[in-house]
Amino acid sequence: xxxxxxxxxxxxxxxxxxxxxxxxxxxxxxxxxxxxxxxxxxxxxxxxxxxxxxxxxxxxxxxxxxxxxxxxxxxxxxxxxxxxxxxxxxxxxxxxxxxxxxxxxxxxxxxxxxxxxxxxxxxxxxxxxxxxxxxxxxxxxxxxxxxxxxxxxxxxxxxxxxxxxxxxxxxxxxxxxxxxxxxxxxxxxxxxxxxxxxx
Amino acid sequence: xxxxxxxxxxxxxxxxxxxxxxxxxxxxxxxxxxxxxxxxxxxxxxxxxxxxxxxxxxxxxxxxxxxxxxxxxxxxxxxxxxxxxxxxxxxxxxxxxxxxxxxxxxxxxxxxxxxxxxxxxxxxxxxxxxxxxxxxxxxxxxxxxxxxxxxxxxxxxxxxxxxxxxxxxxxxxxxxxxxxxxxxxxxxxxxxxxxxxxxxxxxxxxxxxx
Amino acid sequence: xxxxxxxxxxxxxxxxxxxxxxxxxxxxxxxxxxxxxxxxxxxxxxxxxxxxxxxxxxxxxxxxxxxxxxxxxxxxxxxxxxxxxxxxxxxxxxxxxxxxxxxxxxxxxxxxxxxxxxxxxxxxxxxxxxxxxxxxxxxxxxxxxxxxxxxxxxxxxxxxxxxxxxxxxxxxxxxxxxxxxxxxxxxxxxxxxxxxxxxxxxxxxxxxxx
Numbered sequence: 279x280x281x282x283x284x285x286x287x288x289x290x291x292x293x294x295x296x297x298x299x300x301x302x303x304x305x306x307x308x309x310x311x312x313x314x315x316x317x318x319x320x321x322x323x324x325x326x327x328x329x330x331x332x333x334x335x336x337x338x339x340x341x342x343x344x345x346x347x348x349x350x351x352x353x354x355x356x357x358x359x360x361x362x363x364x365x366x367x368x369x370x371x372x373x374x375x376x377x378x379x380x381x382x383x384x385x386x387x388x389x390x391x392x393x394x395x396x397x398x399x400x401x402x403x404x405x406x407x408x409x410x411x412x413x414x415x416x417x418x419x420x421x422x423x424x425x426x427x428x429x430x431x432x433x434x435x436x437x438x439x440x441x442x443x444x445x446x447x448x449x450x451x452x453x454x455x456x457x458x459x460x461x462x463x464x465x466x467x468x469x470x471x472x473x474x475x476x477x
Numbered sequence: 478x479x480x481x482x483x484x485x486x487x488x489x490x491x492x493x494x495x496x497x498x499x500x501x502x503x504x505x506x507x508x509x510x511x512x513x514x515x516x517x518x519x520x521x522x523x524x525x526x527x528x529x530x531x532x533x534x535x536x537x538x539x540x541x542x543x544x545x546x547x548x549x550x551x552x553x554x555x556x557x558x559x560x561x562x563x564x565x566x567x568x569x570x571x572x573x574x575x576x577x578x579x580x581x582x583x584x585x586x587x588x589x590x591x592x593x594x595x596x597x598x599x600x601x602x603x604x605x606x607x608x609x610x611x612x613x614x615x616x617x618x619x620x621x622x623x624x625x626x627x628x629x630x631x632x633x634x635x636x637x638x639x640x641x642x643x644x645x646x647x648x649x650x651x652x653x654x655x656x657x658x659x660x661x662x663x664x665x666x667x668x669x670x671x672x673x674x675x676x677x678x679x680x681x682x683x684x685x686x687x
Numbered sequence: 688x689x690x691x692x693x694x695x696x697x698x699x700x701x702x703x704x705x706x707x708x709x710x711x712x713x714x715x716x717x718x719x720x721x722x723x724x725x726x727x728x729x730x731x732x733x734x735x736x737x738x739x740x741x742x743x744x745x746x747x748x749x750x751x752x753x754x755x756x757x758x759x760x761x762x763x764x765x766x767x768x769x770x771x772x773x774x775x776x777x778x779x780x781x782x783x784x785x786x787x788x789x790x791x792x793x794x795x796x797x798x799x800x801x802x803x804x805x806x807x808x809x810x811x812x813x814x815x816x817x818x819x820x821x822x823x824x825x826x827x828x829x830x831x832x833x834x835x836x837x838x839x840x841x842x843x844x845x846x847x848x849x850x851x852x853x854x855x856x857x858x859x860x861x862x863x864x865x866x867x868x869x870x871x872x873x874x875x876x877x878x879x880x881x882x883x884x885x886x887x888x889x890x891x892x893x894x895x896x897x
Contacts (some may be wrong), residue, residue, distance in 0.1 A: 310613065351824075
């Protein structure tokens with residue numbers, strides 16, 4: 279239960295519980311992102327071999343993130359928390375447009391539309407939580423303002439269907455990848471900071 | 478002669494789907510004005526109730542925009558009449574702990590006839606509509622209670638996150654009544670029991686050999 | 688008369704613990720030389736296999752230093768003999784999606800005797816030794832299957848991330864066999880089933896009396 283009131287006379291959600299909720303949310307967001315990508319891939323891009331073209335980087339590739347277990351374990355938790363917040367912030371804008379642009383697609387399937395809207399909402403909710411966690415660990419801070427701009431809205435609105443579908447494919451491919459990174463980093467941070475690396 | 482209002486008391490706060498929540502307070506006797514105030518942990522600012530109406534009398538409703546999972550709400554209610562006013566004790570709310578879903582719905586029964594084996598019954602149900610859309614955000618666990626219609630004692634079975642249950646060990650050709658309830662898998666409390674569902678087991682009915 | 692080698696084909700890539708991975712290709716008929724080449728997403732440079740031996744014949748093993756996540760490896764194999772050579776189709780690999788753990792280990796059973804309630808059995812197991820679940824880098828989910836020793840039909844139960852499971856609804860004094868397997872929490876595939884574990888339920892064992 280929340281510690282109420284604690285020494286400072288206030289009442290707060292324990293840090294361990296904040297992390298539990300953040301991990302449940304990051305797990306849910308990645309689950310939705312994977313499902314949305316698979317559904318879109320199955321429905322719109324079969325035989326178009328987009329994977330070979332999609333490998334030229336996501337808009338967040340300017341944020342240097344750990345690529346394996348060792349790098350993830352060696353990075354300072356403050357830097358890793360800031361990276362997570364940076365990636366989350368970088369997705370605020372594209373997720374707003376993804377939801378509205380999916381709506382404009384020919385017979386936009388409700389299930390993809392619902393997921394795009396739900397991911398946008400939950401991403402904002404997770405960002406709020408991560409700023410809370412950073413504020414708790416480094417009192418007062420809400421993470422540095424680093425994030426990476428997304429400029430691909432025009433490509434989601436192209437007339438040429440193939441190019442437009444590829445833009446959607448790439449955005450969902452990158453969302454699946456980045457949401458998996460966030461989920462993985464938060465699970466490592468939780469074990470490190472809350473369970474003394476002994477999950 | 479009018480005395481200052483009784484000290485108000487917050488009696489319940491509940492979130493049905495981990496997205497919004499409502500709090501209710503116990504009103505005093507004679508005509509009094511109530512002000513519902515809250516602050517969020519780590520913030521100095523005090524806010525007033527965003528919506529006094531949607532939750533019914535003596536209530537405050539927090540829609541999605543006003544509901545946060547990352548903080549504890551410090552809530553007080555002030556009662557005022559022409560003679561004076563009085564303040565409730567602070568009431569702390571962490572939304573995750575006040576989630577109480579609505580009961581499960583669409584309870585139905587199906588008789589299964591596997592080819593070379595005896596028939597058996599499968600009970601199925603659906604999550605409460607409000608929670609259903611959020612299946613990943615709000616994970617529910619279920620419990621059912623069943624008894625012979627004229628029986629006294631309920632048998633309770635915890636079925637985890639499944640939304641079906643194979644009924645094996647019942648007596649053939651008998652009347653039974655069953656109810657189901659649900660709870661978040663993490664904090665929060667049990668819903669009310671669903672409405673009672675009556676059924677009769679077929680004559681040649683399989684008893685579980687497991 | 689010797690013809691140019693058949694076009695080689697990459698048949699499988701697997702990571703057992705989300706830290707290293709190995710790929711295997713299908714060799715052609717007569718004596719042929721194979722060169723395993725790869726490039727990583729966003730890089731022009733082409734590299735040769737860092738270790739042709741550790742993974743056994745016709746394989747390439749990537750140790751931790753050569754294994755990166757959230758990036759796509761573009762892999763090809765070239766077969767060469769004295770007459771000519773042929774190149775496999777490109778094979779794209781993101782290591783996140785090829786994780787297949789080893790089966791769980793240390794399966795054991797404990798009889799619990801709560802004071803005023805009937806006994807019950809708790810099945811416990813450990814993650815595969817190679818898998819580092821302690822640091823949170825790899826999160827595993829488990830599934831168990833159980834049946835009476837002479838029974839035909841397995842009953843499968845998904846138990847999520849727990850490494851224990853309470854066995855209630857079994858018949859007293861009977862022989863059972865159980866197996867467990869695991870999978871990463873999002874992507875990758877199920878391990879093989881663990882070895883079979885036999886046990887007998889004690890005579891006065893708690894059965895779910897309905």
